[in-house]
Amino acid sequence: MEASDALRRIAFLLERSHAATYRVKAFRTAAASVDALREGELADRVARGSLESVRGIGPRTAEVIRESLTGATPGYLERLEAEASEPLAQGGEALLAALRGDCHTHSDWSDGGSPIEEMGRTAAALGHEWTVLTDHSPRLTVANGLSPERLRHQLEVVAELNERWAPFRLLTGIECDILPDGSLDQEPELLERLDVVVVSVHSKLRMDAAAMTKRLLAAVRDPHADVLGHCTGRLLGGKTRPESEFDAAGVFAACAEAGTAVEINCRPERLDPPRRLIGRAVDAGVLFSIDTDAHAPGQLDWQIYGCARAAECGVPADRVITTWTADRLLEWTRGKAAG
Template identity: 80%
Template structure:
């Protein structure tokens, strides 16, 4: 294994296991440093013991490089591979095998940690046929939301990447903020150009239930809305945040009526919607999108969390849009007309 590949694989496995960000960053930084040097310089520095003199390479990452150059699987990587050999979660295997894409992922254009190209390549490596790039919309400044101009530049980048990646397709999209009045945080003519629009509440999460219900109803009925993202906004664990309150029966019924999918968010700190609401969504007849909401390459492998919950709550596989082909997905969203 090449040293750069070993370092990137370690970073991926650390992200997948929810390791501390600083640990992941150390290996991704070292991978970038190794890639910038080129093979001959890396080998020469390893031979002369000067790898650690390179900015971004420390003792642990240097050891990985040396072991990879010796033709062995680095011991640190071997240990992580052993730990990752079992399933992330029990259940959902049949649905997971049917998954063909992911409707919700972020890059370093907004609040993700990796370039668009790295997120796309990882989706390909995981066996996806397609994925949707959904960086944040303008008003979510805390997440470096994309202005209209930046979003349009991103569309050009995606087109260039797709020329090299066929048959895999990186679809264009956005995670569009649902504003307090239920309108969407981007102009309609811009949303019309995108393949998939995820709509999510990120502000005023403690709004009273009647107002939140009306806010969400207006958003999911918007003709540009394709997926309702992490509907309760809850956070679990150390970042605990309670669920937003709204009339789930009315909101899910509107999703079913208008063809807006309810997201089953796979992030371990979200797992949104909770099981009781997920079962309500099933009863409503709504479609579903099992999404990672990945902000880093290793997080793209989190779909088992959502598939297990979907299976537990008896989500019908034929109503899961992330199990559809790209062509069928685009026919549903209207993106086929723009392709």
């Protein structure tokens, strides 16, 4: 394994296991530093003992590089691979095997940590047939949301990548903020051009239940809306945030009527909706989308968290849009927009 590949694999496995961001960044930075060296310079620096004088390479990453150059698998990587052989969650394996894609991912164009190309290549390496790029919309400035001009540019970038990536397909999309009145935070003309539109609430999450219900109903009934993202907005763990209050039965009924899927968000600090609401959504007859909401490559492997919860709550696989082919998904989203 090439040294830079070993470093990136370590970064992926660290992200997958929820390691601190600074640890992940150290290995990705070192990989970029290795790639920037002239041909033959890496081996020369190892021989001369000057490897750690390269900016971005420290003692731990230098050890990985030296072991890689001997043709052996670095010991640190071996240990992480052994740990990764244990599943992240129990249950949902059959549903995970049926998945073909992911409708909710972010790049460094908004608040993700890696370039579009790295996110797409990682998704393909995990066996996805397709993945949707859904960076944030303009008004979410804290997440560097994309202006209409930046989104148009991103569409050109994705088109160029897809010319090289077939048969894997990176679909165009957005995580569109649901504004307080229920309208969507992007130009309608642009929303029509996108393959998949995820709509989510990111502001005023504590508004009263009646107002939040009205807000969500307007959003899920918008013909551009394909997936309702992390519907309660709750956060678990260190940064706890309570669920938004709304009429779940009414919102899920509207989703079923409009054909808007309900996301089962796989991020460990979200796991949204809670199990009781997943069950109510099943009873309402909605479609589901099991999504990672990944902001880094290693997080693309988190779908098992959502699959385990979906299986536990009796979500039928034939109602999960992330089990569909890209062609079927696009036929569905375009039909919704036209209708």
